[in-house]
Structures are given as C-alpha cells and as structure tokens.
Amino acid sequence: MSRKPNLKDVAKVAGVSAITVSRALSDPDKVSEKLRAKVEMAVRQTGYIRNQAASALASSRSGVIGVIIPSLSNIVFNEVLAGIYEMAQPSKLQVLLGDCHYSPLEEEKLLATLLSQSPEGLILTGTDQTDHARRLLQNAEIPIVQIMELTDSPIDMNVGFSHFQAGFDMTRYLLAKGYRRVAFLGARMDPRTQQRLAGFSQAMADAGLEPLVQSTPQASSIKLGGQLLRSALSGNQGQLDAVFCCNDDLALGALFEARRMNINVPGQLAICGFNDLEASALVEPAITSVAVSRFEMGKTAVQMLLKPEQYRHQGGGIIDLGFNIVGRASA
Amino acid sequence: MSRKPNLKDVAKVAGVSAITVSRALSDPDKVSEKLRAKVEMAVRQTGYIRNQAASALASSRSGVIGVIIPSLSNIVFNEVLAGIYEMAQPSKLQVLLGDCHYSPLEEEKLLATLLSQSPEGLILTGTDQTDHARRLLQNAEIPIVQIMELTDSPIDMNVGFSHFQAGFDMTRYLLAKGYRRVAFLGARMDPRTQQRLAGFSQAMADAGLEPLVQSTPQASSIKLGGQLLRSALSGNQGQLDAVFCCNDDLALGALFEARRMNINVPGQLAICGFNDLEASALVEPAITSVAVSRFEMGKTAVQMLLKPEQYRHQGGGIIDLGFNIVGRASA
DNA sequence: GTGAAAGCGCTAACAT
DNA sequence: ATGTTAGCGCTTTCAC
Numbered sequence: 132m133s134r135k136p137n138l139k140d141v142a143k144v145a146g147v148s149a150i151t152v153s154r155a156l157s158d159p160d161k162v163s164e165k166l167r168a169k170v171e172m173a174v175r176q177t178g179y180i181r182n183q184a185a186s187a188l189a190s191s192r193s194g195v196i197g198v199i200i201p202s203l204s205n206i207v208f209n210e211v212l213a214g215i216y217e218m219a220q221p222s223k224l225q226v227l228l229g230d231c232h233y234s235p236l237e238e239e240k241l242l243a244t245l246l247s248q249s250p251e252g253l254i255l256t257g258t259d260q261t262d263h264a265r266r267l268l269q270n271a272e273i274p275i276v277q278i279m280e281l282t283d284s285p286i287d288m289n290v291g292f293s294h295f296q297a298g299f300d301m302t303r304y305l306l307a308k309g310y311r312r313v314a315f316l317g318a319r320m321d322p323r324t325q326q327r328l329a330g331f332s333q334a335m336a337d338a339g340l341e342p343l344v345q346s347t348p349q350a351s352s353i354k355l356g357g358q359l360l361r362s363a364l365s366g367n368q369g370q371l372d373a374v375f376c377c378n379d380d381l382a383l384g385a386l387f388e389a390r391r392m393n394i395n396v397p398g399q400l401a402i403c404g405f406n407d408l409e410a411s412a413l414v415e416p417a418i419t420s421v422a423v424s425r426f427e428m429g430k431t432a433v434q435m436l437l438k439p440e441q442y443r444h445q446g447g448g449i450i451d452l453g454f455n456i457v458g459r460a461s462a
Numbered sequence: 463m464s465r466k467p468n469l470k471d472v473a474k475v476a477g478v479s480a481i482t483v484s485r486a487l488s489d490p491d492k493v494s495e496k497l498r499a500k501v502e503m504a505v506r507q508t509g510y511i512r513n514q515a516a517s518a519l520a521s522s523r524s525g526v527i528g529v530i531i532p533s534l535s536n537i538v539f540n541e542v543l544a545g546i547y548e549m550a551q552p553s554k555l556q557v558l559l560g561d562c563h564y565s566p567l568e569e570e571k572l573l574a575t576l577l578s579q580s581p582e583g584l585i586l587t588g589t590d591q592t593d594h595a596r597r598l599l600q601n602a603e604i605p606i607v608q609i610m611e612l613t614d615s616p617i618d619m620n621v622g623f624s625h626f627q628a629g630f631d632m633t634r635y636l637l638a639k640g641y642r643r644v645a646f647l648g649a650r651m652d653p654r655t656q657q658r659l660a661g662f663s664q665a666m667a668d669a670g671l672e673p674l675v676q677s678t679p680q681a682s683s684i685k686l687g688g689q690l691l692r693s694a695l696s697g698n699q700g701q702l703d704a705v706f707c708c709n710d711d712l713a714l715g716a717l718f719e720a721r722r723m724n725i726n727v728p729g730q731l732a733i734c735g736f737n738d739l740e741a742s743a744l745v746e747p748a749i750t751s752v753a754v755s756r757f758e759m760g761k762t763a764v765q766m767l768l769k770p771e772q773y774r775h776q777g778g779g780i781i782d783l784g785f786n787i788v789g790r791a792s793a
Numbered sequence: 794g795t796g797a798a799a800g801c802g803c804t805a806a807c808a809t
Numbered sequence: 810a811t812g813t814t815a816g817c818g819c820t821t822t823c824a825c
Binding site: 137138139149150153154157181182183184185186187188189190 | 817818819820821
C-alpha cells in the first residue's frame with residue numbers, strides 16, 4: 132500500500148468500523164477496552180496519522196491557534212511566545228505564528244491568512260488593529276486575546292500592563308532620587324514605546340520639568356543605545372543627569388558608550404531601562420529596569436483562549452499583570 | 463445569513479459557479495477579467511474567507527510548513543526563525559512552529575502532531591532524531607531540511623555548518639595567539655555544543671595539550687558563564703590563560719565575572735565565545751567569537767523546501783554555510 | 794458500545 | 810473560459 136493509510140484502512144485491519152477507530156482515538160472512553168486495544172494495534176501497524184484537514188472540515192475544530200507578534204528578533208516577544216507554547220503544546224494545540232513587523236497593515240493581511248486556517252483562538256499584540264482587521268475578527272466569532280498593552284475596550288479579552296503607568300512610575304522613581312535633567316531615549320516608537328514616553332512626559336510635566344526626548348523610528352539595538360546617548364548629550368550640552376531608555380537594549384548600549392566616553396555611571400549620569408533582561412542585572416553597574424512577567428503573559432493568554440467564558444466574566448476579560456521597578460546601581 | 467459564507471454563497475452573489483470563484487481566487491489568470499471583478503465584489507460583499515481545511519482536503523495542499531526548534535528562549539534560533547518567516551510569509555506559507563526543549567522524544571511527539579496537519583515541508587533542528595521519528599518522516603514523503611549542523615546522511619536535505627570545525631578552528635586561533643592553558647566552558651551540552659567541544663579537544667590534542675573542560679547540563683545563561691568561569695579557575699588553581707565558551711552568553715557572563723574578580727581581559731585571561739551576538743561586539747573588551755549566518759540559514763531552508771529537486775541535485779541537498787572567526791580584543 | 798449514512802467546503806478531472 | 814460531477818477523510822447524527 133503506497134498511499135497514506137486512512138481511517139478505513141485502520142478499521143479494516145482492526146476489524147471494526149471507521150467511526151470506532153475515530154472514537155478510539157479522540158475519545159477512548161467511549162470505546163470498549165478490547166476494541167481500543169485492537170485499534171491501537173492497527174494504528175501502529177499501519178502507521179496511521181489522522182488527517183487534520185478532514186477532521187477540521189468535519190468537526191469545524193482545527194486544533195490550531197493563531198498568534199501575531201510584531202517582531203521575531205525582539206527577545207521580549209520570545210519570552211511571551213515561550214509562555215504561549217508552554218500552555219499550548221500540552222493541550223495539543225498547534226500554534227500558527229505570524230510576524231507583522233510592527234505594521235498593522237501586515238497584521239491585517241496575516242490575519243486573513245490565519246483565519247483561513249479556522250483557528251480556534253487568536254492572540255494579537257497591542258491594540259492598534261486596523262478597522263478592517265477588527266471587522267474580520269468580529270466575524271470570526273472565536274476567542275481573541277490582545278496582549279502586552281492594556282485597553283478599556285478590548286476586541287474580546289486582554290492581558291498586559293500599562294506602559295504609560297510604567298513610564299510614569301519609573302520617571303517618578305528617578306525624580307525621587309533627585310535627578311532633574313532626565314532624557315527619554317526611544318527607538319522604534321511603536322505604540323507601547325509611545326505610551327512609555329507619554330508616561331515619562333506626564334511625570335516630568337507634573338514635576339514642572341522639561342521632558343527631554345531623543346528618539347528615532349529605527350529598530351532598537353544595543354548599538355543604537357550608544358548613538359542615542361551621544362545625540363542626547365550633544366543636543367543638551369551634556370547637561371543630563373539621567374537617561375530613561377525605552378528598553379534594556381538601548382540602556383546597555385548607553386552604558387557601554389558611557390564607559391567609552393569615560394562618563395561615570397551613575398556618578399555623572401544615571402541610566403535606566405525597560406524589560407529587565409538578564410544582562411541588565413549582570414553588567415557593572417547593574418541597570419535599573421522595569422520587570423514584566425512576559426512568560427506569564429503568554430501562558431495567561433492561552434488560558435484565556437481555552438476558557439473564554441470564565442475570563443470574560445472576570446474583570447471584563449481584562450487582566451493587568453502589572454510591572455515592577457527594579458532599582459539597581461545604575462540609577 | 464449568520465453562518466460563515468462559503469464558496470457557493472459567493473458564487474450565487476456573483477452569478478457564477480463555485481469553481482469559478484475558486485479559480486478566480488487561486489489562479490486569477492484562468493478567469494476572464496469581467497468575472498474576476500464580479501467575484502472580487504462578491505467576496506468583499508460577503509466577507510468570504512476560504513476554508514483552508516476543505517481546500518487542503520480536496521487538493522492535498524495545506525499551505526503549511528512545520529518547524530521544530532529546540533528552544534524558543536535561545537536567541538540563536540530566533541534569528542533562524544526570522545529567516546524562515548522572511549521567506550515563508552511572502553509565499554503565503556503558514557508556519558507551524560514547535561519547541562522540543564532539546565529533547566528528541568518531545569520532537570518525535572511534536573512531529574506526529576505536525577504531520578497530522580499535512581505540512582508541505584518540514585524544518586528540523588539537528589540530526590539526532592529518534593528512529594521512530596525517522597520512520598514517520600520517511601513515510602511522510604515531503605521535503606525535509608535538517609538545519610544548524612552538517613551531516614553526511616541527511617534524512618532529505620541539510621543546511622548548516624560544522625560545529626566541530628568551528629570549535630577546532632577557534633581553538634587553533636587561540637593556540638596561534640600563544641595561549642596554552644585553555645579551558646572549554648560548556649552548558650546544556652546539546653549535540654552541537656558537544657561537537658564544538660570535540661573540535662576543541664581535537665585541536666588541543668593535536669597540539670599536545672591537555673583539553674581542560676568545565677561543563678554542565680544546565681541551560682545556558684549569562685549568569686552561568688560567570689559560575690563556570692569561577693569553577694574552571696578554582697579547578698585549575700587559576701592556571702588558565704584562556705577560556706573558550708560554547709556560546710556568547712557564557713562568554714559575556716565570564717567577562718562580567720572576570721571584571722568583578724579584577725582579572726584583566728585579555729591580559730590575564732583571554733575569553734572567546736560562539737555565535738557573535740550583538741553585545742559581544744559592543745562590550746569592553748569586545749569578545750572574539752564565531753559568526754554564523756543564522757538568518758541566511760533560515761531563508762535557505764525554506765528555499766530548499768520550495769524547490770527540493772533543485773537542491774537535491776546540487777551537492778546532494780547539503781549546503782555548508784560555513785562560519786567566520788571574528789577576532790576581537792578579548793583574545 | 795457500535796455502526797451506517799450523510800455531509801462538511803473545497804478542488805481535480807473531465808466536460809463543454 | 811466556464812460548468813458539472815465526484816470525492817478528498819473525517820465526524821455528526823441517528824439508529825440499533
């Protein structure tokens with residue numbers, strides 16, 4: 132037999148009907164022990180593997196969830212992904228992953244392709260989906276979780292934390308330490324970075340201070356952190372006593388650059404970051420940062436997909452995972 | 463109409479037959495311009511999205527490829543993934559991604575689940591698949607690419623580089639610089655790490671030197687690099703003049719730790735790593751490392767899946783992407 | 794607890 | 810260039 136074995140083939144070998152094999156595989160309890168054993172033998176013997184396309188067509192359950200993240204190269208999303216997979220794989224859920232490169236339009240296109248796979252749920256990053264995307268999602272009638280940010284009006288469910296509040300709190304932390312000339316170094320300037328910036332600006336304004344900002348739409352990197360620091364310093368005649376980097380990559384770059392420029396950290400310049408990457412705790416001086424439970428966020432998102440009713444009736448399907456300012460030597 | 467629109471619904475609206483709609487969508491050139499326009503209207507009007515399960519069942523083409531990597535948290539694989547997606551998304555190929563946590567057994571299980579989705583191709587990491595996995599793969603009769611390592615006898619196709627050679631060459635590089643008491647710091651000790659170690663041992667043996675090794679099965683991390691360095695030093699009475707870390711995370715950790723211990727790098731101790739992460743080039747002193755084209759590897763793997771005949775007849779379906787030793791101040 | 798029949802939505806193969 | 814027919818492999822429904 133050269134073609135791939137199907138249910139009938141297995142059924143023939145086991146001496147039962149196809150539907151019995153189907154049941155033995157997907158709902159073993161509904162089949163007598165004897166037949167179950169026979170079927171198992173036959174499956175092994177034939178090397179049968181269920182055709183998920185046929186199964187999905189007949190049952191309208193695809194066994195797949197869709198995930199769209201803005202970037203595969205940003206380590207931050209990998210930890211979220213790791214959390215997603217941690218929950219999904221044991222549930223025998225396959226994950227269809229898409230990378231929209233921070234573009235809502237690409238996200239919209241990906242969405243259309245994803246939806247054609249009839250996913251049983253969807254995890255999307257952020258809240259800036261296009262109108263058309265939202266329409267697609269509405270029609271899909273599947274559970275949807277928006278992650279990373281917090282929103283009052285999720286498409287369906289939402290898990291994340293407030294980037295505004297985190298930016299605000301971190302700035303207050305710096306101000307409480309006595310820093311006054313604080314600059315925000317930002318790269319990419321995606322919605323979440325902008326919210327952090329907004330929090331920063333608010334806190335500075337509240338304190339009657341000028342919010343200094345050095346930003347670029349370029350993708351973030353360690354190297355860029357060094358460049359932004361130089362720009363910020365030259366743009367402000369070196370009159371800075373702290374920089375609040377929109378993420379730890381920039382912060383590391385700024386720290387390395389400061390060392391090259393013989394600027395003492397935190398003596399002459401305080402540096403803080405965002406995300407609390409492993410390196411931040413281990414460099415010298417260790418970098419003050421905002422810790423976020425990314426792994427947890429991924430896990431929670433999948434749990435929400437698995438039991439949507441439960442979560443929708445619990446805080447309106449919105450979960451705030453919060454954040455944590457980790458004070459270290461750099462500030 | 464509350465249920466999701468299908469081809470017939472669209473056909474009715476457009477006043478054509480279902481198959482025409484199907485063709486207009488998947489092979490526009492085969493349909494007259496007039497009908498194509500009509501169909502497009504009808505699709506938009508109904509909000510139709512193709513049911514990929516039905517399509518896959520009828521055509522036995524799923525539009526999906528499967529990818530299994532050993533770890534989602536290891537940044538190295540993310541860059542490979544980024545390359546994979548870079549090629550896959552424009553080809554409208556969906557990627558089913560699995561994380562086998564460095565376990566061939568988990569890989570085998572994932573494989574079974576993946577295969578039930580009838581992927582059109584498979585990308586696997588490394589060459590240590592279980593026997594049963596190999597049997598499954600043989601029966602699948604789809605193009606398969608093993609990535610990262612190089613092997614003489616791939617299951618189907620192979621793209622990667624020789625970790626043994628890289629370990630060997632890096633060691634020779636150190637020896638040429640005059641270092642003699644060189645220790646290999648290894649974590650995780652997955653097959654590729656072991657090959658690097660084998661290359662190191664060979665080069666040391668060739669030079670008549672004792673290959674010092676400090677290793678642990680623990681997952682690699684920056685922190686662990688510091689710990690391994692301490693162990694290596696205390697295990698060898700501080701009599702080391704260089705450490706060859708199995709990756710850059712360890713190398714960074716070793717460097718940070720050395721600084722804390724007031725050990726001058728490279729004056730008292732040379733440090734080199736593997737993978738050439740961004741940080742390695744930017745820390746002080748910059749870390750000597752082995753550069754590998756991971757992004758390229760991912761892209762190549764997908765290309766091989768797309769045109770298997772072409773690549774199979776070209777070097778037996780094996781592509782050596784090589785590596786590049788990047789000498790920097792740390793050694 | 795098991796089976797027979799029907800049909801999920803699409804496309805391949807064969808008309809026209 | 811367009812339509813008709815049949816069937817992909819499974820599960821749902823209903824019968825026993």
